[in-house]
Amino acid sequence: MSTNDLAIAERVRPQSMSLTVQALEKAGLVGRKPHPTDGRATIIQLTKKGSKTLESIFAVREDWLNAVIVEKLSEDERQDLQKGLSLIKRIIETRE
Known part of the structure; x- marks a missing residue:
């Protein structure tokens, strides 16, 4: 999911979700990959460690x-x- 989609799903502000995703990414629990159809967006996905x-x-x-x-x-x-x-x-x- 995108950070925005995650924020909607969890009913939090996109800015709050961005901070959460950054912390998870720093811990190696999630990673980012390019969105398949929207070149401006990225998809957040669990890593093996996550x-x-x-x-x-x-x-x-x-x-x-x-x-x-x-x-x-x-x-x-x-x-x-x-x-x-x-x-x-x-x-x-x-x-x-």
Whole structure:
């Protein structure tokens, strides 16, 4: 995505997103490439390091969530959660 598209998607000002992208680029997590149709624009994309970092973050969050569900919720609560997630999925599918 372009920096402008990212700003729209995240509902922030383009200037704020530019600063964020610059910091991510400095850390080696994203890179820029020319836009395929607009010579004035660039596309921001994850680097390999960025992809690995994101996967690691998601894995940590998933492990934490699984541990909470198993350790803190009763069987009945886990079943209720499953039912709730099924309802949320149905709601999301109505948008498609």
